[in-house]
Amino acid sequence: MAGFDKVVASYEDALIGLEDGMTILAGGFGLCGIPENLIAEIKRKGTKGLTVVSNNCGVDGFGLGILLEDRQIRKMVSSYVGENALFEKQLLNGELEVELTPQGTLAEKMRAGGAGIPAFYTATGVGTPVAEGKETKVFNGREYLLEEAIVGDFAIVKGWKADRYGNVIYRHTAQNFNPLAATAGKITVVEVEEIVEVGELDPAHIHTPGIYVDRVVLGTFEKRIEKRTVKAVY
């Protein structure tokens, strides 16, 4: 590696330093924009006792769901985990812990984590089970909850294109949580469909500036569709 060149040669290199018990932030919404090859590499590597912060936990046999197969995940921090039978089983028999977090709070926890903001107040969750044990404060007559930021030992991110300096752009709604996770990893790894030369991407169109990114790896993607809906054609 030289200077700002973030490109690594393999998925194995992309996850050097990932150890048992670490916290991983993962981009993606449902199966859209998930770092599917980095997840597969974590499975291959066999890292255990992980806390994974991700909006969802994949499905049986794809995405983060595959990390449940060998019980690699100890705890999930997610907003919605309903698409996964193995998840349900491990949750019910106590092998897996889950911290359900409102989706906007989850996004903001990552954003704040990456921006050096340790906690923030939000109206989301006031008066609900989410508020239990949390400090509250009234601003302008309304009650707000104090929510703490999240940072990860690793962030695993799926981009569309990156240049060698780690500037990343995302494709369509595959953006979702990816740019947030990217800011909040101590080591941020981005897998992309295409690596371009420095200068090819318009600086004004960069979603994730390279300063947040430590490693870039080139992959090929299945991009499985969770709910295939098409319009009726008459």
Next chain:
Amino acid sequence: MSLTREQMAQRVAQELQDGFYVNLGIGIPTLVANYVPKNMDVMLQSENGLLGMGEFPTEETIDADMINAGKQTVTTVKGASIFSSAESFAMIRGGHVDLTVLGAFEVDVNGNIASWMIPNKLIKGMGGAMDLVAGAENIIVTMTHASKDGESKLLSNCSLPLTGKGCIKKVLTDLAWLEIEEGAFVLKERAPGVSVEDIIAKTQGKLIVPDHVPEMTFVSL
């Protein structure tokens, strides 16, 4: 006759205004998109990071990177924008969305809503619902008035864990249009052919019934 799902969507659509940014939840709320009046521009917000959601794609245009908050493959309309989840919830929490429509298990006279968790049953998560109800000023809840066993879902106090506190003012059920004012449901309209007595019988929370309760009207599109 109680309203069909389609009629409920039609009734909600009457609340749309030209230039509204609208977030539609899963289920009946999604159907509202089918009843946007032809002469009106409405932009649909999907909380996974899309403003300007279009119709479903064709087999030729389907794209795994283009989905809505229900994880369905969709398209964009002209003038759409795509952004991160934090930006999406900044819109929602910052009160920039003009109308939010979502389903619920229960609503009570204090505007509390329960929609995400039934204790001792599998808990899948709240998704974006807590953010939506906390952030929006203008919310319509759509649900059946009573359960299949006849238990009212319009209560003096929600029995299930809440999604949000004191945030609901408008409820459309299969029997009635109600608004929540000062600790009571106010019966504003009834479904065609449904009597006030039926609605009273199926409403557990305090209900104020004005002298005249008009039937809903539906204009054919």
